Amino acid sequence: MIPSLYIASRIIRDRPFSYYSSSRGGWNWKIYLKCLVIPLAINLIYYIGYPLINGCVGPNRLTIPFFIICLILVPLQCIAEEYLFRGFIMQTLGSWIKIPVVALIIQAVLFTGGHMYSMGMIGILYDGIVLGFLAMYTKGLEAGSALHTVNNLLLCYFVALGLGTSSLITIWDFIPGILVPLIYVMLEINTDGLMKKQMNVV
Template sequence: MNYIQQAYKGDLGFWKYTVIPVLFIGMVVLNMIAIEMFDIDQGQVIRDEIAKKGENLMLIESLATFVVFLAVLLLWVKFIHRQSLTSLTTSRSKIDWKRIWFAFFVWSGITAAYVFVGYLLDPDALQWNFKPNKFLGLLVIGVLMIPLQTSFEEYLFRGYLLQGIGAKLKSRMIPLIVTSLIFGLLHFANPEVGKFGNIVMLYYIGTGLFLGIITLLDEGLELALGFHAANNLIGALLVTADWTAFQTNSIFKDLSEPNVYINILIPVFIFYPLLLLLFAKKYSWNNWKEKLVGKVERPADIDPINEIEGIV
């Protein structure tokens, strides 16, 4: 059974796939509406909160919602869908932690190298911001909570919704596009949008598309989990800026004006394709067309009553 077909191992039901996404997406959308209606300067709000609480406490508060939603999602899948965590994660017989760590360390290395090369080329752009005690607090918070935040997003979009929409519509391409668009657009209220403009959506949607593609090609969520954790954790530890959603006690503080080429175009159009080629070679991916745009069939060994009563 392929990755999307893992949904058939649980109790299907289209309404079941709407509850958690509607709660989470609704919360984000209401926040966006409030920001727009009351003309809230989100950057100023973040700065004011940091001035009162400090970066580390602010980070904990920012991540806490995602940790709660991850727990709710996994409990919902276990008790409402009666689906295992393994089948939500991968088409393999067990979760491949080597894949998670491989993606994590590869993207961590690329991210760190990218930052330090940038520092060598333009040292005035990055200010040394290292404060041992505060950084240690950030390190503990980051290691404990950021992977939970990124795991929620992966399990929701590249796991739960990709499987649910794919099983409902018997398609691979439609859930890939839909989840990538939703994932990207939910970042619309981030402070980065105000700084870059709408072109930053290319990065968010492009990242969602990349993560969806590697999930479908690898028939599992492991690479996406590792990549996303590295992206947020290493980024939070290495660089902060006054215009980012995560403002942390990182090693460097970016004083430069954001650059579309450096921050958006190079990662999306150079790094992501290179990673695709690396993963494809390492894991011997083949039959790309079928895996990305092929139909999803009900497995022959699944009782059709489950499909009729659950999805329709």
């Protein structure tokens, strides 16, 4: 996906491809890894508490190959989606439409359209808005990519362990999808732009 975006950016020629990563002009792995910590901690609380309250819903199918494949592919998939929706689409729309919130909402709707999960689409739209806000607030894709990666990766392992299901959406399933991004954003805002300082964003 990212090579395709590179080609598209060369066709449009509105900015260097590196600026789709951040206003700093490139991707920063150190920032991405730092940003994994908070959503990982919050999600683990939920994923440990869920089976204690609800028990297992299926057999454990987690295998070492599956664990390794997810560990490699899920972060790449999440980062690629951030490049597409919050990097290429939102930034391109933002350069055409001078009202940032319009570009944010459009990319969130398109992001939702790419994830046809019935009732779960409400949560996907919410995630798209939050991830778009993070990209705008931090002026980069690392923070949103970290949140996106942790959410998808732990969900894969959670379902594989038989502790949850990806087919039946319940109100309880919305809790991590709503609270984790909200807490993550609030922690960033209430720490006086700590993430911004780490990223050297003015």
